[in-house]
Amino acid sequence: MNHLLSLLVFSPLAGILAVSFLSWENERAIRLAGLFGTLLPLLIVLIAAAGFQSSVSDLQMTEQANWISYTLEGLNGRMQLNIDYELGVNGLSLVLLILTSVVSVLAALASWNMKNASKSYFIFFLILELGMLGVFASQNLFLFFIFFEITLIPMFFLIGKWGYADREKAAYSFLIYNGIGSAILLIVFVALFMKTGTMNYVELAKILASPDGAGAAGSTFRLTVLISLLIAFGIKLPIFPLHTWMLRVHVQAPPPVVMLHSGILLKIGAYGLFTFGMGFFPEEFKKLGVLIAVLGVINLLYGAFLAIVQTDLKKVLAYSSVSHMGIVLIGLAAMNEAGVKGAIFQLVSHGLISALLFFLIGVLYERSGSSDIQDFGGLAAAMPITAGVLLAGGLASLGLPGMSGFISEFLAFVGLFETMPVIAAVGALGIILTAVYILRAVLAVTFGPQKEAHSAFKDLTVLEKIPAFVLLALVLFIGVYPEILSKSLTAVLDTILLGLRG
Amino acid sequence: MDLQTLTSMNWGIMAPEFTVLGTALLLSLLDLFMPRQKSRRMLGILSAGGIVLALVFLFLQFSHELASLFHDMYRLDSFSKAFKLILLLGTGLILILAYDYKMDREEEYRGEFYYLLLTALLGGLIMASSADMITLFIGLELLSLSSYVMAGLRKRDKESNEASFKYVVTGGISTAITLFGMSYIFGLTGETNLYAIGAALQDTSILQNQFLIAFAFFITFAGLTFKIASAPFHMWAPDVYQGSPLPVTAFLSVVSKTAGFALILRFFLLVFNSAPGIKGDPLLFQVQPYLAFLAGATMIVGNLVALRQRNIKRLFAYSSVAQAGYILVPFVSVSAMLFETTWFYLLAYLFMNIGAFAVIQEVTAQSKTQDISGFAGLFQRSPWLAVAMTIFILSLAGIPATAGFIGKFGIFMNALGASQSHYILAAILVGTTVISYFYYFNIIGQMFFRPKHDKEKLHHKKGLLLVTVVCAAATVLLGILPGTALHFFYEQFQLSDFFQTMEQK
Known part of the structure; x- marks a missing residue:
C-alpha cells in the first residue's frame, strides 16, 4: 500500500515544525521556511499526478486504516459501526489538489512583502493548506468534515489578526456563517451514517442507489438531506443570499489569504455539492x-x-x-x-x-x-x-x-x-x-x-x-x-x- | 450479623474507597497536630499520593469479575469502574491545580481543603458504585456537604461566603426533593435495592399506580438534576462557581457533575428500566419529550446566558451548564451506545475543562481580575499558555481534532440513532454549539487579537504547567486517536454486567 496521499496531506506539517523552531527575530528564515513548507506539497502532488492514470475510473492511490469503531450490543446481537481513515483521489480531486498546492505556493510568495507576517502567520497558513489538501483527498464523510473544520480555525486567525481595519468583525462573521454551515453538514453526515452504517463515499453511493438503501432512507429523507447540503455548501460557495460574510472576508483579509480563500476555499462548496449532492442523490438533484x-x-x-x-x-x-x-x-x-x-x-x-x-x-x-x-x-x-x-x-x-x-x-x-x-x-x-x-x-x-x-x-x-x-x-x-x-x-x-x- | 460474617466478606473490592477514606482521616489528624505556622502544602502531596494509590487499586480491579457487598448495596461492576476512573483522575488533577492556588489570608485553612476534597471524592465514588437508595443517598450527601464547606473556604471573602450560603440553601432544597421522590418509590415497592425495585415495578399489581410512578420519576429526577446543574435547576451554579476558590469550582464542574451523571444513569436505568408508563408504553419511552425538553432548555439557557458574561468564572459556569445539556441528550434516546458515548464525553470534558480552569487560575492570579479582559494579549505574554487555552476552548466548542468533537459526535450518533431520530434535539445541539462560538472565540480573540495590558511575561508554576500539559496532550490525543480510549473501554468494561445482580450470576 502506498502512502503518497497521507504524505501529501500532512506534508505542511514539516513546514509548521520548521517555522516553529525558528526564532522570532529571524524573519527572512521564517519566510523561507514558510515558502518551502508550501513547496513540499507541490512536489508531492506533482509526483502523484505523474503516477495518476486518467483512463482508470476507480479511485486511485487509496489508503485505508482502522480508526474508530463503536460496538453496539442490541437485541439482534453485536454490531460494529466503523469509521476508517480513508484517502483516495479521482480526476477531480487530483485537479483540485494541484490547484491547492500551486495557489498555496504563490500565496506564500505573495506574503513575502507583508510587513507583519510572522511565525504564527505562516503556521496558520500551513495548517490552512493542510486542511484544504485533506478535504480534497479524504474519501469518507467523517474525515472530510474534520479537514473542513480544520480550515475554519486558521482562517479565523488569519483574517482576525492580519486583516485590515474591520478585520475582527469579518473574522467573526466568517466563523459564525461557516459554523452554521458545518453544523448542518454534521447533522446530515451523522444521519446518513446512522441510516446506512458507513461513511465511505463509494459505499454510501452504492447503498443509496440500491433497493436496500431506498428502504433505509426514504425519499423525504433524501430530499431533506439534499436541501440541507445545498444550504450548507451554499454558505461556503456562496449562494445568494448567504454571501454577506464572504464579501467581508474578501475586503478585510490580507491579499494572500484572500487568494487562498477565493481561489480554493470557495471551491470546497462546489466540490461538496458535486460529490455529495450529485453523487449520492442524483434523482433528487434532478428534481x-x-x-x-x-x-x-x-x-x-x-x-x-x-x-x-x-x-x-x-x-x-x-x-x-x-x-x-x-x-x-x-x-x-x-x-x-x-x-x-x-x-x-x-x-x-x-x-x-x-x-x-x-x-x-x-x-x-x-x-x-x-x-x-x-x-x-x-x-x-x-x-x-x-x-x-x-x-x-x-x-x-x-x-x-x-x-x-x-x-x-x-x-x-x-x-x-x-x-x-x-x-x-x-x-x-x-x-x-x-x-x-x-x-x-x-x-x-x-x-x-x-x-x-x-x-x-x-x-x-x-x-x-x-x-x-x-x-x-x-x-x-x-x-x-x-x-x-x-x-x-x-x-x-x-x-x-x-x-x-x- | 456477627463478627465472623463481617470479616469473611470480600472487603478488598472496596480498596479504592478505603484508600481515600484512610488518606482523608490521616490528613485531618495531621492537620490537627501540625504546628500552626507550618505550610500545609505537603498535605496536598500526601493526598495526591492517596489518589494515586486508589488509582492503582482501581487498575488492579479491572480484571476483577462482578462482585458485590450487602446484596448489591455496593457493587464492583464495569459501570462503577469506568466512572470511578474519571472521578479519581479528575480529583488528582485538581489536587495538582490546588497546590499552586494562592489562599492569601486563608492560607491556614489549606489543610481543610485537602481532606474535604477527599471526602467529597469518597461520596462521588460511592455514588458511582452503589445500587441501593440508602447508600446512594449517603454518597450524594457526603459529596454535597463537603462541597458546601469547600465553596466557603475563603472565610474572609464575601463572595465565597455568599457562594457557600446559596449552595447550602439550594442544595438542601434539592436534597429534600430527591428524598421526597425516593419515598414514593419506596412506598410503592417496599424496597431500597434498585434491582429489587426494578423487579417490583414490573408487577402487575403496580399498574393501577402508574401515575404515582411517573410522579416519583419526575420528582426524583428534578432533585437529582440539581447536582449536574441542568436547567431549570442551574441557577445556583453561576454564583457558586464565581465565589468558590478556583480548584473547588473545577471540582464542582467536573468531578461533582460526573458523579451526578453516574448516579442518574444507574438510578433511572435500573429503577425505571421496565416500569410501566401511563397507559401502554414503558415509562422511559413516555418521558422522552420531557427529557428532550430539559436537555434542549439546558443547552439554550446555558449558551445564551453565557453570551452576556464578562466574568470568566461565571462564563465557565454557564458553559458547564450548556455542557450538561449536551450530555443529557443521550439520556433522551436511551440507545445501545449510551454508556460509551457518555463516558467518553465525560472523559473529554474532564481534560478540557480542568485544563481550561488551570489556565484561568494562572491568568486571574496574575492579572488580579476575573474579567475576560485579563486574557488580553496572553499570546504575547505567554504563547504556550495561550495555545493550550485555545486547544481547550476549541475542544469545548466541539471543533475537530480535539476530544470534544469526538464526544459530540458520539452524542449525535445517539440523538440520530437508527430506531428513532431526534432531529429537533440534534438541531438545538448544533445551533447552540454555533452560538457558543461567540463566547468561546471571544476569549481566543482576547488572547490573540488584543494588545497586552502589562508587559510582564508570565512565569509559570510547575504544578499548573503539569496540569496544562497533561490536559492539552490528552485533549488532542483523544481527538486524533479516539479509538484508543474506546478500545480501552470495550476491552476493560463489559457493560453487560450492569443489569446483572449477584444472585443471577
Whole structure:
C-alpha cells in the first residue's frame, strides 16, 4: 500500500515544525521556511499526478486504516459501526489538489512583502493548506468534515489578526456563517451514517442507489438531506443570499489569504455539492435542477449588477466571485456532460483568475495604501507590466476566448441551453454585465491621466513576477489546451453522468 | 450479623474507597497536630499520593469479575469502574491545580481543603458504585456537604461566603426533593435495592399506580438534576462557581457533575428500566419529550446566558451548564451506545475543562481580575499558555481534532440513532454549539487579537504547567486517536454486567 496521499496531506506539517523552531527575530528564515513548507506539497502532488492514470475510473492511490469503531450490543446481537481513515483521489480531486498546492505556493510568495507576517502567520497558513489538501483527498464523510473544520480555525486567525481595519468583525462573521454551515453538514453526515452504517463515499453511493438503501432512507429523507447540503455548501460557495460574510472576508483579509480563500476555499462548496449532492442523490438533484439553475442565475446577475457600482476594487472582485460561482451552479444544474464539465472548469479557472487578480490588488495596495478605484488612473505609464497583467486577468475573467474563463462559461451555458433554454437565456445577460464591470474597473485603473503620486511606483519586482506570470500562464494554457484538464476528468464525469441517467 | 460474617466478606473490592477514606482521616489528624505556622502544602502531596494509590487499586480491579457487598448495596461492576476512573483522575488533577492556588489570608485553612476534597471524592465514588437508595443517598450527601464547606473556604471573602450560603440553601432544597421522590418509590415497592425495585415495578399489581410512578420519576429526577446543574435547576451554579476558590469550582464542574451523571444513569436505568408508563408504553419511552425538553432548555439557557458574561468564572459556569445539556441528550434516546458515548464525553470534558480552569487560575492570579479582559494579549505574554487555552476552548466548542468533537459526535450518533431520530434535539445541539462560538472565540480573540495590558511575561508554576500539559496532550490525543480510549473501554468494561445482580450470576 502506498502512502503518497497521507504524505501529501500532512506534508505542511514539516513546514509548521520548521517555522516553529525558528526564532522570532529571524524573519527572512521564517519566510523561507514558510515558502518551502508550501513547496513540499507541490512536489508531492506533482509526483502523484505523474503516477495518476486518467483512463482508470476507480479511485486511485487509496489508503485505508482502522480508526474508530463503536460496538453496539442490541437485541439482534453485536454490531460494529466503523469509521476508517480513508484517502483516495479521482480526476477531480487530483485537479483540485494541484490547484491547492500551486495557489498555496504563490500565496506564500505573495506574503513575502507583508510587513507583519510572522511565525504564527505562516503556521496558520500551513495548517490552512493542510486542511484544504485533506478535504480534497479524504474519501469518507467523517474525515472530510474534520479537514473542513480544520480550515475554519486558521482562517479565523488569519483574517482576525492580519486583516485590515474591520478585520475582527469579518473574522467573526466568517466563523459564525461557516459554523452554521458545518453544523448542518454534521447533522446530515451523522444521519446518513446512522441510516446506512458507513461513511465511505463509494459505499454510501452504492447503498443509496440500491433497493436496500431506498428502504433505509426514504425519499423525504433524501430530499431533506439534499436541501440541507445545498444550504450548507451554499454558505461556503456562496449562494445568494448567504454571501454577506464572504464579501467581508474578501475586503478585510490580507491579499494572500484572500487568494487562498477565493481561489480554493470557495471551491470546497462546489466540490461538496458535486460529490455529495450529485453523487449520492442524483434523482433528487434532478428534481431540484430548476431551483439550482435559478439560484445560479440570480447569483450571476446579482453579483454582476453590484460589481458594476462598487468603487473598491476588492469589492468589485468579491461580487465578481459571487457572480462567477453562479456559473458553477448553472453548470451543475444542467446535469449533462457539457454543463458539469463547464462547472468543474469554472472551479479551476476561477481559482486561478481570482488568485491572480487578488494578488495584483495586494501589489497595488502595498504601493498606494488604497484599493479604491478613484485613487488610481494611468497606471500603465508607471507600472506597465502590472497594468498589462491586470488587463489580461480581467479579460480572462470576463471570458475572452483563448483564456480559461471562456471555456468554462461557454460549456456551462451550452449545457444549460440544452435543458433549460429560458433560464439560460436570462443568465446569458450576465456575460454582458461581466464585461461591463471588469472593463470599467480595469480601464479606470490602468488608463486615463496619470496620478502624480503614482509616478514613483515601482513595477513588479522579480519576486512578484513569479505569481503573476505563473498564474497568467496557467490561465492561458488551459484556455488554449483545455484537453489537459478534461483528460483527467473524463472518468469522474462518466461515473456521475451514469448516476444522473439513472 | 456477627463478627465472623463481617470479616469473611470480600472487603478488598472496596480498596479504592478505603484508600481515600484512610488518606482523608490521616490528613485531618495531621492537620490537627501540625504546628500552626507550618505550610500545609505537603498535605496536598500526601493526598495526591492517596489518589494515586486508589488509582492503582482501581487498575488492579479491572480484571476483577462482578462482585458485590450487602446484596448489591455496593457493587464492583464495569459501570462503577469506568466512572470511578474519571472521578479519581479528575480529583488528582485538581489536587495538582490546588497546590499552586494562592489562599492569601486563608492560607491556614489549606489543610481543610485537602481532606474535604477527599471526602467529597469518597461520596462521588460511592455514588458511582452503589445500587441501593440508602447508600446512594449517603454518597450524594457526603459529596454535597463537603462541597458546601469547600465553596466557603475563603472565610474572609464575601463572595465565597455568599457562594457557600446559596449552595447550602439550594442544595438542601434539592436534597429534600430527591428524598421526597425516593419515598414514593419506596412506598410503592417496599424496597431500597434498585434491582429489587426494578423487579417490583414490573408487577402487575403496580399498574393501577402508574401515575404515582411517573410522579416519583419526575420528582426524583428534578432533585437529582440539581447536582449536574441542568436547567431549570442551574441557577445556583453561576454564583457558586464565581465565589468558590478556583480548584473547588473545577471540582464542582467536573468531578461533582460526573458523579451526578453516574448516579442518574444507574438510578433511572435500573429503577425505571421496565416500569410501566401511563397507559401502554414503558415509562422511559413516555418521558422522552420531557427529557428532550430539559436537555434542549439546558443547552439554550446555558449558551445564551453565557453570551452576556464578562466574568470568566461565571462564563465557565454557564458553559458547564450548556455542557450538561449536551450530555443529557443521550439520556433522551436511551440507545445501545449510551454508556460509551457518555463516558467518553465525560472523559473529554474532564481534560478540557480542568485544563481550561488551570489556565484561568494562572491568568486571574496574575492579572488580579476575573474579567475576560485579563486574557488580553496572553499570546504575547505567554504563547504556550495561550495555545493550550485555545486547544481547550476549541475542544469545548466541539471543533475537530480535539476530544470534544469526538464526544459530540458520539452524542449525535445517539440523538440520530437508527430506531428513532431526534432531529429537533440534534438541531438545538448544533445551533447552540454555533452560538457558543461567540463566547468561546471571544476569549481566543482576547488572547490573540488584543494588545497586552502589562508587559510582564508570565512565569509559570510547575504544578499548573503539569496540569496544562497533561490536559492539552490528552485533549488532542483523544481527538486524533479516539479509538484508543474506546478500545480501552470495550476491552476493560463489559457493560453487560450492569443489569446483572449477584444472585443471577
